[in-house]
Amino acid sequence: MEILAFGVQADERPLIEAAFAGHHDVHCVDVFLSEDTVPIAAGYEIVSTSVNADLGAKVLRRLAAGGTRLVAQRSTGFNNIDLDVAHELGLTVARVSSYSPYSVAEFAWTLAMAVNRRIVRAAGRTRDFDFRLDGLMGRDLRGRTAGVLGTGKIGEAFTRIAHGFGMNLLGWDVTENPACAALGMRYVGKDQLLAESDLVTLHVPLLPATHHLIGAAELASMKDDAILVNTSRGGLIDTDALVGELRRGRFTGVGLDVYEAEAGLFFLDKSLDVVEDDTLARLVTFPHVLVTSHQAYYTHEAVSQIIDATVRNVADHLAGRRGENTLVPGAPPPAPN
Incomplete structure (x- = not known):
């Protein structure tokens, strides 16, 4: 499975790549998800986003139209996500409920x-x-x-x-x-x-x-x-x-x-x-x-826990499970051929 991770900081990238190694291919980009950058996500079933991503109605609709089924946000807060529209589109949305x-x-x-x-x-x-x-x-x-x-x-x-x-x-x-x-x-x-x-x-x-x-x-x-x-x-x-x-x-x-x-x-x-x-x-x-620039969470321990939770969120989605971090369960993924 190929995963697209938006808003990845330089210090995060090796941790994300190592966490998914041997399981999924992850493509990390440093740009943040927005109406301007959402075309990059076309063809990716799983998209991971950072705290300042724009996950309003327009972006969610573009994601769904491009084939995205899971939005895995790498933060606890989710005030940037239109959960009602995600539910309407059948998207699964997950977050990280806790870290250090x-x-x-x-x-x-x-x-x-x-x-x-x-x-x-x-x-x-x-x-x-x-x-x-x-x-x-x-x-x-x-x-x-x-x-x-x-x-x-x-x-x-x-x-x-x-x-x-x-x-x-x-x-x-x-x-x-x-x-x-x-x-x-x-x-x-x-x-x-x-x-x-x-x-x-x-x-x-x-x-x-x-x-x-x-x-x-x-x-x-x-x-x-x-x-x-x-x-x-x-x-x-x-x-x-x-x-x-x-x-x-x-x-x-x-x-x-x-x-x-x-x-x-x-x-x-x-x-x-x-x-x-x-x-x-x-x-x-x-x-x-x-x-300061929203860095309070930015320790090795906390970021590692955030990434580990994101890996679990991906596994839950692919297995059709609703985990503790699931905000919107969405439609089950299609059965493999």
Whole structure:
């Protein structure tokens, strides 16, 4: 079976090829699936996509018309997929339901510590042999309050690290996590969490109900010297409202690994282009804001687990099984001749 994998990073390629070796032929391309690139998939029964792929109605219809029967997305989130249209077309859609939560939790802490201790500014200065400390003062986190929005596996991993720092713990979720409660976390309403937390971190999926979970009112309710971190999905934060608060001099630091309009930007080299996104251009000018390119998941362990799950998803499809990662079961594959 030939498989086409879209949006494959250079570090991923040998891992993907090794995982499928001896079972299927996999053709890896670094372009992302979109209306412009979907013709490449013609003739491939199985297509694997990355997190920023366009899997809206038009692309799905083109995939189905070209013979694709399985879309195997190499991510947990699936807000980019029109599942209703996939069901209508009889396409099978699978995702990766989980991978190393430590990859994202540890990176969230990396962002938090970097903006708190002004690491990027300090590193830039020392490269110019400027060793002054002016403007580099951070804060101890011990005894301060960490607010965790979303206490699933990643939120729990973040909470364990916060507990190690000696922080007070507030949580918000539809279901309380006993492991977090055992660490001393108090579950409170979102408004209380935002008002009382010195560090706010987001670990919830992007759904219609969570779009702009942190909007203008929520940002206004946070402490002026709070730290805000988002390693989940960009659409959880109203970025225009965030820029407005930053222009007013609020927040000690903001660490963003995701951005709500990142498709077409993140994972690509735009260094020689004129970036027309005024909001992002303004965001990266603030000295206490750190934006990274959706790399929180990008550890050897996590990527290997994502690829292994994708291999299982392909095997389930070919065997006519509905696995734990199946979002849309689709029509069974044709019987071999």
